[in-house]
Amino acid sequence: MSEMINNREQLHKDKSERHEILKEIIKALHHGASVEEVKAQFEEAVGNTSVAEISQLEHSLMEEEGIPVEEVQRLCSVHTAIFKGAIEEIHRPDHPEYQPGHPVHTFKLENKEIDLLVDFKIKLHLERFEREDNDKHVFKLIEDLNLLLDIDKHYSRKENLLFPYLEKYGIYGPTQVMWAIDDCIRESIKDAKQKLMNYQGGRQAVVAVINYVIREVKEMIFKEENILFPMALETLAEDEWIKIAYESDEIGYCLTAPVGKWQPERKALPVGELSEGFVRFETGLLSLKQLELMLNHLPVDITFIDKDDVVRYFSHGKERIFARTKAVIGRTVQNCHPPKSVHVVEQLLEDFKSGNKDSEDFWIKLHDKYVYIRYFAVRDENGKYMGTIEFTQNIRPIQKIEGEKRILS
Template sequence: MNSVDLNTKNALLLKEYLERLGNGEALESVQKDFRETFGNADAEDIVKAEQILINTGTSTAQVEKLCDLHSSLFHDQPAPSKAKAVGGPLKMKTIHSDGCGSHGHNYEEMPSALLAEIVGHPLNILTLENKELEGRLDKLQAVLDAQAPDSEIEASLSDLMSLAAHYAKKDELILPALKYYGVPGPAVVMWNVDDQLRDANKKLLAQVKQFGDDPAKMITIRADIQTMIDRMREMIFKEEKILFPMAEKYFTQEDWVRAYYDMPRFGFSWLEEVPIWKEAGPKPVVQPAVASNQVFGEETLIQLGGGNLTLAQLNAMLNTLPMELTFIDDQNISRFFSEKSDLFPRPTSSLGHEVFDCHPPKVLPMVKRVIQQLQSGEKDVISIMANKKGRKALVRYMAVRDADDEYLGVLEVVEDVTDLLKAPTSSQADM
């Protein structure tokens, strides 16, 4: 059977399992049959079958259920040989068994990405953050089990808020790049789940603060915290045993170097000292968009409608503006973003790719609608207020057109207006 027929057959089997779940059959029962059917399959074969379902309209929620079934294959796995990691994409085949049980992962016996062992490598940094997360989840679990005071629960949940930086790096640097390589399945599922876990942590922290003195409400809140702990542990498992090995297979050395230098844009979770990747080499430059025989230096004079600026002056001026800029061209390709982007950091790997590949599934309909309204001329500017990192941001999407009113693309302008909104009216000067 050729690979196309195999993927189609696998997709039909996965659809059957989804229907069984939809009809109310217990997850454990479906997992048992799933493991018997796919126990010796390569992870990539399952992902390709899942992709067929995605392409034929299977909802994200259903694919998330498949992801839970998929991860059940990786429990109680034999350890892989410790081959030496070399530069470039690794070709590592994951060996599966039909081990039973869907909880209590034995990480020491699980196949992991070999690049995660290289000090300072992006996968090493993400794995170190997962170890920090595991310790904090253990502490929170102990607090719950001991029926400790709610103040201790609040402190643990507050500490977990730093997890957002870990998920941001994964969501922006790993998931979109896999989509570029034709493996969008992890992005479809994980991005949404990461958002759910971030939101759950924030919501539960607020509830503990509000209802800490209400024993009846705290029973439900504690149960929800337990669910969150379990889901966060499962995400660690899916990252280290499914996502990271898959990225290791597809990413080139250049991909990893770009990810390494982009990581500080998104921050780090709990790492007091971020290890240095000595083999990374120099920071890569953005690929020039001009022909090789055209020379543009820092002192190159650029003719603009309102005057002349050198390339150095223009670049410095854009970086000085108290706002974050992103430009998407008329083909929906990401072309530019401000280097200093604190509220909405962008990875350099997004440049040259469709903007739709750089957003989580839940916001894609909004992104497409905004671009359609601006491109069609229905609107010239669309403005929204957003909460980001504890700050208030005014986000404006503007249609960019030339002198002949031809559409050139969309300019996103993000302005931190937190302090402006707090300022008293009397502080506004008359102009």
């Protein structure tokens, strides 16, 4: 009888106390407690918890407790093992995730194709490769991995369209952790493909990295469908889902495509023209339309962030080198980059703000392009830092120029 009373009291703990218990469980994991031990403690002490609380937990561990993103990432798979079967079902009117064309519906369609690829096709070909690592089985795996590389579009839409809206609501934990894991998956797929392209033996190394890819991809599908998507559906407004659906085409889709165009019952707000007006410069006068067209016709991609590191503008030419979506507007530039490269961004901005530097250049090879990336500190007439402007240009055609040209083609 006393056990029943204790259990009932335990289940009625208020949310803040349950949150503290969850933090203690994660700390115990950090200090080496076994997964099974902690899982039992979780189920006994807390019972079911919502996906929103899981998000708050991860965020507070990083922000309040000072646990690095890498540590939370390392524990993320353990979280999954704990929370499987303990996440309450989120009920929403009309279930938008079941409506064709809704971003979550499309994400889930892709996940079915991804799961079929890794859990059936790749597993089958990997088993054959393990038995006999001949050219035929090597080529089959290379074909599979080429298909799986398409997962970048799935992850890019999640990172560049969905994450910015979650961060608007103060939800950072899943976005930082998932982006880091997405990057590991991307790199591991490329690593596996490279090993197979140059295969001279070393079967177990190939098997190990592909098994890692299969495991992490399947774990990410679970985390998306049981944590990320329910939390996003619970948080985002319908207008925000409309914008995500509208901008998804620009990034593209993985292994499949939306099965229809999502139209909410109410009429979506139209995307209007630029309001009439003019901008007067020291050296001229342009209409807003002329100004936008001029910037979009420059042979460079331009992005501007203000003095508070918030993205305020990007040009939108016909062929951008790096994808940008309107969802980045109003987002801090640090949250537009993968966690592993944020320190580079912060150092660059610190140098600009302190006056140590006025510019910085980078150049990288990207497919058939040679990309020249230039950053300039923007200062007012008194030298006060007002923001940073980024220019990105494919200079491969410029490198080919020789001699002179003085007449029209």
